[in-house]
Amino acid sequence: MNEDVRNIVLGVLATGVSASIGWLGRTYQWRRRLRRKQAFFGLPSGSECLLVVNRLAGSERGVHATDVSALLELSALIKDCGARPRVVQHDTARQGLGETAEFCIGGPYSNRRMAAHLPNLLPGLTMNVEQEPREDRAMFTVAGETYRAEWGVNEYVVLARLTRGDGGRPVFLLCGQAAVTNHAAARHLVRHHRTLARKYGQDGSFVLLLKVVNSQAYGPDVVELVADVTSAARTAPAAAPAAT
Numbered sequence: 378m379n380e381d382v383r384n385i386v387l388g389v390l391a392t393g394v395s396a397s398i399g400w401l402g403r404t405y406q407w408r409r410r411l412r413r414k415q416a417f418f419g420l421p422s423g424s425e426c427l428l429v430v431n432r433l434a435g436s437e438r439g440v441h442a443t444d445v446s447a448l449l450e451l452s453a454l455i456k457d458c459g460a461r462p463r464v465v466q467h468d469t470a471r472q473g474l475g476e477t478a479e480f481c482i483g484g485p486y487s488n489r490r491m492a493a494h495l496p497n498l499l500p501g502l503t504m505n506v507e508q509e510p511r512e513d514r515a516m517f518t519v520a521g522e523t524y525r526a527e528w529g530v531n532e533y534v535v536l537a538r539l540t541r542g543d544g545g546r547p548v549f550l551l552c553g554q555a556a557v558t559n560h561a562a563a564r565h566l567v568r569h570h571r572t573l574a575r576k577y578g579q580d581g582s583f584v585l586l587l588k589v590v591n592s593q594a595y596g597p598d599v600v601e602l603v604a605d606v607t608s609a610a611r612t613a614p615a616a617a618p619a620a621t
Contacts, residue, residue: 415458416579417570419478419546422459426546428452429470429490431483443556444482446597447563451480454567467491474541479548482559484515491552498539499584500613502606504552515554517586520609524586526554529593533603534558536566537584537610538577545580553589561589561597584610 415421428451430444448464455462460478467481467488485492486506495502505516517524517533526532534553541548551562565587566573577583584607590599 420458
C-alpha cells in the first residue's frame with residue numbers, strides 16, 4: 378500500500394513539474410514574441426503612439442468608415458503591445474519624428490502630414506494629387522515606373538516603416554489610392570509583421586508597393602506585393618542639369 382501511495386505521489390509531483398515547465402516555457406515564448414513585436418512597432422509597455430488620420434471629404438471632423446476599420450485593427454495591435462493609441466487629425470499633428478511611434482494613414486491629397494512625410498522621407502516616390510485627368514489621379518511614380526489605379530479592380534498602396542529623429546521610434550506610412558487600400562495595408566501589416574521583422578530586422582526600414590486586387594469583391598483581403606521599392610523611394614532623384 379505504501380508503495381502504491383508513493384507511486385501516486387511521485388506521479389502527481391511529476392505531472393505538476395511537467396505542467397510548470399510547460400507553463401514557464403509558454404510564458405517565455407509569449408514574452409519573447411511580445412518584446413520582438415514591441416521593438417518592431419516601437420511600442421514599449423506604457424508608451425503612447427500617434428494614429429494620424431485624414432478627414433472625410435466635406436466633413437469637419439468625420440473619418441471615412443473604411444479608415445475607421447484600419448484604425449480599429451491598428452488600435453488592437455497597439456493594445457496588444459501594452460501601449461496607448463492617440464488618434465489625431467492630420468492638420469493638428471504637430472510634432473517631430475522619433476519621439477513616439479506613428480501610424481500615418483491616407484494619401485497626401487487628404488492628409489497634410491502624409492504630404493509632408495513623402496518628400497521628406499521618400500523623396501524618390503511621388504503621388505499625383507491632381508483630380509484630373511481621372512486616370513492619373515493618385516498615380517504613384519517610383520524608379521521610373523508609374524502605377525495607376527483601376528478603380529475597384531487594381532489599386533495600389535505604399536506601406537513603409539521608417540526611422541528618423543532623435544528618439545528612434547518608427548513611423549509607419551499607409552498611403553493608398555483609396556480608403557480600402559489604407560485598410561488593406563493596415564491588415565497586411567498586422568498579419569505579416571513577424572515576416573517583415575525577420576526580413577528587414579526589428580529596426581529596419583522598408584517601403585513596399587502593394588496591389589489590392591478587386592476590392593469591390595474582396596475588400597481589403599486580397600493583397601499582392603508588387604515591388605520592394607525601399608532603395609528607390611528613399612533616394613532623391615538626380616537634379617536636372619542647369620540650362621546653359
